Structure formats: structure tokens, C-alpha cells
Amino acid sequence: MMLVEENPVPDAVLPVAQLKEYLRLATGFVDDADQDGLLLRHLRAAMAAIEARTGKILIDRDFTWTLRAWRDPVRQLLPIAPVNAIVHVTQLAHDGAATLTDPATWYLVADATRPALVAKGGVLPPVPPHGSVRIGLMAGFGPDWSDLPADLAQASLMLAAHHYDSRHDMAIAALPPSVTAMVDRFRDLRLGGRA
Known part of the structure; x- marks a missing residue:
């Protein structure tokens, strides 16, 4: 990861x-x-x-998190908080080919302590064999110091x-x-x- x-x-x-x-x-x-x-x-x-x-991320900014397997195929806890948005979930094949997943298949549980990417009515998109999943997210308490x-x-x-x-x-x-x-x-x- x-x-x-x-x-x-x-x-x-x-x-x-x-x-x-x-x-x-x-x-x-x-x-x-x-x-x-x-x-x-x-x-x-x-x-x-x-x-x-x-x-905890103090000021809003974008992150990319890459992982090789889901810990739980239904609910993947995210490594930082607070997460304000998941921008994309991309499957990466072993040859580098990238496939954006349908946002209708997952959603963000925006918890202040343990935010999670959760599957809608099933399981999260599969991780390609010998590949990975890249999650783009925006995290932080807000854009300003205040x-x-x-x-x-x-x-x-x-x-x-x-x-x-x-x-x-x-x-x-x-x-x-x-x-x-x-x-x-x-x-x-x-x-x-x-x-």
C-alpha cells in the first residue's frame, strides 16, 4: 500500500x-x-x-492510495481522515492498463475517524490479477487554516x-x-x- x-x-x-x-x-x-x-x-x-x-490531514489536498488487495471486499477502511471525497477508483492491470470503475458501484462513508470505501449492493471492484487499485481522494479539515x-x-x-x-x-x-x-x-x- x-x-x-x-x-x-x-x-x-x-x-x-x-x-x-x-x-x-x-x-x-x-x-x-x-x-x-x-x-x-x-x-x-x-x-x-x-x-x-x-x-488526520490538516489542510485539504489530494492524495492517491494504491493497494494490491482489499482487506475486506465489501468495506475498505481508508488510511487517512477526514476524507471529503473519493474522486476515482481505478483498476490497474499488471501491464499498466487503467480502467476507471463505475462510481455507482461504491460510495464513501465520510467518518471523522475511520472513513471507508464501501460497495453498493455487492463487493468492491475486483483487483486485477497481479495488478492493483488506485483510489484518488481529497482529505483535510478544510482549505484554510481557520x-x-x-x-x-x-x-x-x-x-x-x-x-x-x-x-x-x-x-x-x-x-x-x-x-x-x-x-x-x-x-x-x-x-x-x-x-
Whole structure:
């Protein structure tokens, strides 16, 4: 199984000004924007860490998920949440030939924790022998920073500030406890090996 982000979050959506305010960076100088690139990188790193820990996509963007077999031929849980739309389900033959499946044969159960692709009245389209299925989906809390739950937005700012403050210390790897406490309620703990 492979999940690929098709388009990054646009720079304009990221709250650089809020991060500057949170860091209490001096303003009013000619070189105010000199730190923007660095702050954007820290915001992106913070978002990636939080998304990886929670399985929740913060800002809307497109993904492609490729898998070689259905876990359940009637209901396939999706690897990320919240999923807003399934754009396509494509069968890929071993020779690379792609066949779009009929959207009338499946639907999205848009659950905030465990969204799923579900067959309508039967089973999901078969995976071709030695082939795969590619699912195009759009996921995220919304297109703007203001769409995020307040605690995830705050945790992202806190983690970006932590990265910024410790940017010269290569030993820092774990999430700070204050960030972990804010994001762990969003984690979906899947027990029993079911995905």
C-alpha cells in the first residue's frame, strides 16, 4: 500500500504571521520577511509530524492510495481522515492498463475517524490479477487554516516554534509533551490488526 500526496499545501494558507507573533519576532524592520522561508519549512514539518501521529490531514489536498488487495471486499477502511471525497477508483492491470470503475458501484462513508470505501449492493471492484487499485481522494479539515480544530492549529504552531527554537540542536526528535497531549486525542488506535 502506498499513499502519495498529489499537491502540497499552498504557502498562502500557512499562518506565518501567527507563528511570528507566537515567537514574538521583532517587527517593523526592512528585513521582516527574511525569516518567512524558514518559518514555512518549520510549519510544514510540524504539520507533517502531527498528520503522521494522528492520521488526520490538516489542510485539504489530494492524495492517491494504491493497494494490491482489499482487506475486506465489501468495506475498505481508508488510511487517512477526514476524507471529503473519493474522486476515482481505478483498476490497474499488471501491464499498466487503467480502467476507471463505475462510481455507482461504491460510495464513501465520510467518518471523522475511520472513513471507508464501501460497495453498493455487492463487493468492491475486483483487483486485477497481479495488478492493483488506485483510489484518488481529497482529505483535510478544510482549505484554510481557520478550518482546523483549535487544538490542532495550536499544536502545529507550538511544534513549529519548538522546531524553530531548537533548529541548531540535531538531537531533538520527539514531540514535546505539551504537543503530544494536545494531539493524542485525535489518534485512532486500531487494535487487532484491522486497517
